[in-house]
Amino acid sequence: MSEAGPRILTRRRVLLGAAALATSACDSSRPREGFLGAMERFNQRAQTALFSPTRLAPEEPVEQLTPPRDFPHYFISDTVPLAPAGWRLEVGGLVSQPRSFSLEELQRLPRTDYRIRHHCVEGWSAVASWHGVRVSDLARAVGADPRAGFVEFRSFDSGYYSSWDAPGALHAQTILAYGMNGQPLEPGHGAPLRLYSGVKLGYKMVKYLTTVRFLPAASGGYWEDRGYEWFAGV
Numbered sequence: 001m002s003e004a005g006p007r008i009l010t011r012r013r014v015l016l017g018a019a020a021l022a023t024s025a026c027d028s029s030r031p032r033e034g035f036l037g038a039m040e041r042f043n044q045r046a047q048t049a050l051f052s053p054t055r056l057a058p059e060e061p062v063e064q065l066t067p068p069r070d071f072p073h074y075f076i077s078d079t080v081p082l083a084p085a086g087w088r089l090e091v092g093g094l095v096s097q098p099r100s101f102s103l104e105e106l107q108r109l110p111r112t113d114y115r116i117r118h119h120c121v122e123g124w125s126a127v128a129s130w131h132g133v134r135v136s137d138l139a140r141a142v143g144a145d146p147r148a149g150f151v152e153f154r155s156f157d158s159g160y161y162s163s164w165d166a167p168g169a170l171h172a173q174t175i176l177a178y179g180m181n182g183q184p185l186e187p188g189h190g191a192p193l194r195l196y197s198g199v200k201l202g203y204k205m206v207k208y209l210t211t212v213r214f215l216p217a218a219s220g221g222y223w224e225d226r227g228y229e230w231f232a233g234v
């Protein structure tokens with residue numbers, strides 16, 4: 001797949017100044033340097049300060065559901081990535097009990113359900129209901145160190161990955177989803193397990209998960225390394 005430069009600006013970015021409007025991530029091959037890089041660092045600080053861990057993305061009414069066949073499918077591999085036999089989720093980093101989980105083991109942890117809107121940086125949005133286990137519940141299960149300010153998510157989709165600030169990752173609406181619209185997650189949407197959230201843009205929600213690591217510093221991300229905003233809050 002290919003993604004064009006960000007065509008939508010988050011409300012906060014618009015509020016934060018017209019200067020952001022004058023720039024496009026496509027203008028520079030090294031968008032993190034110079035003016036745009038300075039703007040991103042400024043935005044990141046401002047967005048982190050504005051982020052409310054208790055604010056919830058609005059639940060959508062059932063009439064707003066996007067017909068399932070119209071919900072786009074994105075993956076960077078040439079064909080739909082399929083889970084390797086014996087798939088397990090590895091969880092490690094700054095945790096007291098690093099371990100791996102089968103899907104059944106994850107499904108025995110508390111389940112969270114919601115119906116919210118997805119925002120892709122390419123300009124489309126769509127609504128689905130999602131269910132899975134909160135990253136915060138997983139963090140508790142492995143004894144994540146509160147000093148881990150970042151969480152990294154990796155996949156078996158040609159190395160696609162992302163890293164999140166801990167407040168975003170531990171938000172009540174950030175889950176490792178194993179179901180969509182009441183059904184088991186389909187391969188096109190990231191089976192067996194994907195990240196989903198009400199607080200980030202689509203490219204932060206890594207599908208086809210393999211590992212979750214609690215880290216003392218941010219790593220990058222597939223699109224983030226190509227100049228997309230790292231914080232990417234909605």
Ligand SMILES: Nc1nc2c(c(=O)[nH]1)N[C@H]1C(S)=C(S)[C@@H](COP(=O)(O)O)O[C@H]1N2
Binds near residue numbers: 072
């Ligand atoms: N592994 C993986 N995760 C990914 C992507 C991807 O290409 N590979 N694309 C991201 C983008 S840009 C979006 S908008 C959402 C799309 O999720 P969907 O395919 O279920 O609509 O997945 C995100 N997670």
Ligand SMILES: [Mo]
Binds near residue numbers: 074120122202
């Ligand atoms: Mo996206």
